[in-house]
Amino acid sequence: MKFPGQRKSKHYFPVKNRDPLLAQLIQQPKPTGTWICGIDQTLVDIEAKVDDALLARYQLPKGNSTLLEETQAEALYTELKAAGVISGQFAGGTIGNTVHNYSILADDRSVLFGVMSRQVEVGSYAYRYLCDTSSKVDLNHLQPVNGPIGRCFTLISENGERTFAISKGVMDKLSAEYINQQLVQGSSALVISAYLMRAAEGDGITQAAMTAIQYAKEADVPVVLTLGTRFLIEQDPQFWRDFIRDHVTVLAMNEEEGLALTGFDDPLLASEATLEWCDMVLTTAGATGLYTAGYAEESEKRETAHLLLPGVIPEFNRYEFSRPKRRRDCDAPIKVYAHISPYMGGPEQILNTNGAGDGALAALLHDLAANTFHKTNVPGSIKHSKGGLCYSSFSQICKYANRVAYEVLAQNSPRLSRGLPEREDSLEEAYWER
Numbered sequence: 001m002k003f004p005g006q007r008k009s010k011h012y013f014p015v016k017n018r019d020p021l022l023a024q025l026i027q028q029p030k031p032t033g034t035w036i037c038g039i040d041q042t043l044v045d046i047e048a049k050v051d052d053a054l055l056a057r058y059q060l061p062k063g064n065s066t067l068l069e070e071t072q073a074e075a076l077y078t079e080l081k082a083a084g085v086i087s088g089q090f091a092g093g094t095i096g097n098t099v100h101n102y103s104i105l106a107d108d109r110s111v112l113f114g115v116m117s118r119q120v121e122v123g124s125y126a127y128r129y130l131c132d133t134s135s136k137v138d139l140n141h142l143q144p145v146n147g148p149i150g151r152c153f154t155l156i157s158e159n160g161e162r163t164f165a166i167s168k169g170v171m172d173k174l175s176a177e178y179i180n181q182q183l184v185q186g187s188s189a190l191v192i193s194a195y196l197m198r199a200a201e202g203d204g205i206t207q208a209a210m211t212a213i214q215y216a217k218e219a220d221v222p223v224v225l226t227l228g229t230r231f232l233i234e235q236d237p238q239f240w241r242d243f244i245r246d247h248v249t250v251l252a253m254n255e256e257e258g259l260a261l262t263g264f265d266d267p268l269l270a271s272e273a274t275l276e277w278c279d280m281v282l283t284t285a286g287a288t289g290l291y292t293a294g295y296a297e298e299s300e301k302r303e304t305a306h307l308l309l310p311g312v313i314p315e316f317n318r319y320e321f322s323r324p325k326r327r328r329d330c331d332a333p334i335k336v337y338a339h340i341s342p343y344m345g346g347p348e349q350i351l352n353t354n355g356a357g358d359g360a361l362a363a364l365l366h367d368l369a370a371n372t373f374h375k376t377n378v379p380g381s382i383k384h385s386k387g388g389l390c391y392s393s394f395s396q397i398c399k400y401a402n403r404v405a406y407e408v409l410a411q412n413s414p415r416l417s418r419g420l421p422e423r424e425d426s427l428e429e430a431y432w433e434r
């Protein structure tokens, strides 16, 4: 504990720094702000340990995210409450988690579009949501609605696998007028999830997402899509392939979603297949770690200093030190892949993996935004003379995403409560010194 009186007097008088009079002589350019935008269904996660019999009774396929009727949702809540198995209630939603984690990592602004109950009572789910969201997430553009936000029963099985059951409340009532065109068009990325496309007839969130995508495309802002759950993709893989080809710059998925989308269960082959439709992909593969894949310019490719890895594409990581670029910006595009095994082998104990993928995506978004920040503030840098989607190489993005996923797993909640340490012995010093 530090006491105010114990500070040395010199701490109160560093008045020569940024002297208001001297500042007029030395005009420093003010760094321009950077932000990302996300759209989500406003949801609170209600986490509970359950057995398979409960999942069967409520007809909840393991691993899926199923929409519940209101009566079923109430029955489930009452049952979980009576059994005393609710272990926590946190703000959730796959994009809500991602933009929150981005803001924590970047210590910078993100903008969330979604709905919020017009009247928020202390202790309500809406209140919980607002309390658990980083103050760097700009919530000023949420649409006020009459009714409760959504609840996401996050049911954890014995083996740690999570199954979601959604009581949607008014979470899908977002209307397109609440998407701020200027904010989307000035952002470093627009991040959306596949869940936004499954709203019922008459609910506006799908149209709101399509409007935001349109704004982003007009301004050449990268559109980042995360697939959510394999069940959604399995229903109509061709719809999703077309959707990605028409709208998406960067795709995030896990290996099961990759299989549903491409037909390949090998994450490397699934990643390669998606590059026919988008510019970059982040494929997480649970205990096997994660992959990044995308394009680089043939003449700018950089060979790895790491061991060349075996796989269905032999020595696939050869050029992982290259920086990702959009395919259309390459004269001679080559496909580049990188992989990393779980940071430190993963935490000693994983209670559940909820949100690890969202964490990894937040790290990738941070790198995307760092690129726009650097390009805007240091336009003369040779880094930007030939364009580029991200600030770092495929390999560095893998490391960063992996480290963030570890942090989410270690703290047992989908939202980071603090940023990463500035330095850590287990990472190369060079990375932090750059």
Ligand SMILES: Nc1ncnc2c1ncn2[C@@H]1O[C@H](COP(=O)(O)OP(=O)(O)OP(=O)(O)O)[C@@H](O)[C@H]1O
Residues within 6 Å of the ligand: 228, 253, 254, 255, 283, 284, 285, 286, 287, 288, 289, 290, 341, 342, 343, 345, 346, 347, 350, 353, 354, 355, 356, 357, 358, 359, 360, 402, 405, 406, 409
């Ligand atoms: N069992 C594990 N051991 C070690 N690391 C793991 C384990 N499970 C996940 N991870 C780490 O977390 C990352 C993301 O995990 P996973 O592939 O399960 O994401 P996901 O299915 O998209 O998760 P979610 O949808 O809940 O956000 C992995 O790439 C890996 O780095």
Ligand SMILES: Nc1nc2c(ncn2[C@@H]2O[C@H](CO)[C@@H](O)[C@H]2O)c(=O)[nH]1
Residues within 6 Å of the ligand: 040, 041, 043, 044, 045, 065, 091, 092, 093, 094, 095, 097, 152, 164, 166, 193, 195, 354, 355, 358, 414
């Ligand atoms: N937006 C949205 N998020 C979901 C849905 N189902 C599960 N999730 C979220 O997915 C997160 C983990 O990736 C959890 O925190 C859940 O809140 C859904 O239907 N829509």
